Amino acid sequence: MTDASSEIDARAAEWALVANGGEPDSGQAQYLEAWLASDPRHRGAFLRAQAGLRLVDRLRPDLVLTRAPTRPRACTPLSRRTMMIGGGGAIAAGLVAVAASVLLRGERFRTGLGEIRRVPLQDGSSATINTDSIVDVKLGRSRRDIDVVQGEAWFNVHPDRLRPFLVRVGDIRVRAVGTAFSVRPLAAGVDVTVTEGIVDAWDVRRPNAKMRIPAGATAMLDGQAEPRAATPLPPPELARRLAWREGLIILNGQTLAQAAEEFNRYNTRRLETGDLATEQTKLVGVFSATDPESFARAVSPMLRATIILRSREIEFSRS
Structure with missing residues (x-):
């Protein structure tokens, strides 16, 4: 998959998340229509991303939890979703x-x-x-x-x-x-x-x-x-910055070091960049914030790296 295709799939995944959260406002709708019209590949990528969200909802109904009756000073789960959307191994899971x-x-x-x-x-x-x-x-x-x-x-x-x-x-x-x-x-x-x-x-x-x-x-x-x-x-970009509200990390041009810093905000099992600390490859995809191993497995082929799995860390290595 080319860098251009990966970027299109990542942008389509972002738009699918925006649309999945409800009807886009007028400004968002205009921006989406302009993006869809700017390249014939955009509409197909957007439809695939939406289909991916719907498919996972059907395949994993056990991850959709019903809200319990509210009680004063009580906490109840809202939802958890696991999904696979976009291309290039982009994986997203809910919270x-x-x-x-x-x-x-x-x-x-x-x-x-x-x-x-x-x-x-x-x-x-x-x-x-x-x-x-x-x-x-x-x-x-x-x-x-x-x-x-x-x-x-x-x-x-x-x-x-x-x-x-x-x-x-x-x-x-x-x-x-x-x-x-x-x-x-x-x-x-x-x-x-x-x-x-x-x-x-x-x-x-x-x-x-x-x-x-x-x-x-x-x-x-x-x-x-x-x-x-x-x-x-x-x-x-606004959706990318606030994707954490859905338990997601969206990457659209970030380096491995930047991605690791973001994942480490959410996990005790830390990502260690090892001898890839200065790697400048731009990463694209949608990932679960609390699943660093899936992220590591998805991007390691692109980085031509191996990953070393330990109980408290996941290390990237060239060797």
């Missing part, structure tokens, strides 16, 4: 996500390694919390305060102009009224990605340097300089 219906007034939520937790908030908002994260929630009469103490989270904010929704990540503040966005602390700063609406973001050390981030854009805030302008993201 166990946890939903909790609780009163969130001064509550702390933790996720373990590889756990993704979906939490409905009392005000009608919701939080999806990524692996190994800590989020504190306090809903008051005049404001809604969220502290991302560790890790990453995505928020779908219920509109309430009388109670601003304020997310704190260290010195970074993100304020929304009714919108959806994610925050993730990185070495370079705090990444804010907006999927719906508009947010205002700033560093408390530079309160006069606020920036506005619109839907479909991302920005990095580090507090050390004037905020850089928000960067628009094509819908497939």
Whole structure:
């Protein structure tokens, strides 16, 4: 399979995931139609990716769990899905996500390694919390305060102009009224990605340097300089960045080292790049975040590498 075909299949898989999550909005639909029309191969790849999702749903009904009746302060599984989509050995498997219906007034939520937790908030908002994260929630009469103490989270904010929704990540503040966005602390700063609406973001050390981030854009805030302008993201890239909400890692041009870093966020069995640490081959595919062995088996032929399987690690090697 050529690099071009692999890239088409990966993009088709991303679009299939977007479509599988519900009817695309008008902007996404226009972007999808333009992509389908730009190359005769695109429509066939998209249909194959959709068929792959439907096929696995039929073959593995045991991985679809029915939501149990909600109880205060209880957690119930939402769903787990295993799927094979796209070409070039691209493998995707679903997750166990946890939903909790609780009163969130001064509550702390933790996720373990590889756990993704979906939490409905009392005000009608919701939080999806990524692996190994800590989020504190306090809903008051005049404001809604969220502290991302560790890790990453995505928020779908219920509109309430009388109670601003304020997310704190260290010195970074993100304020929304009714919108959806994610925050993730990185070495370079705090990444804010907006999927719906508009947010205002700033560093408390530079309160006069606020920036506005619109839907479909991302920005990095580090507090050390004037905020850089928000960067628009094509819908497939937006879906790739937020694929963790479905327990997936989507690669579209990342190196082995970058992929290993992402997989190691979710697993105690770590990927070790070994003597392929500087390998620059661009990887493409959709994978389960909690199945590093399937990823390693899928990409090792492309890298002309062998993998050494151990109980606590998977090492890539040229030998």
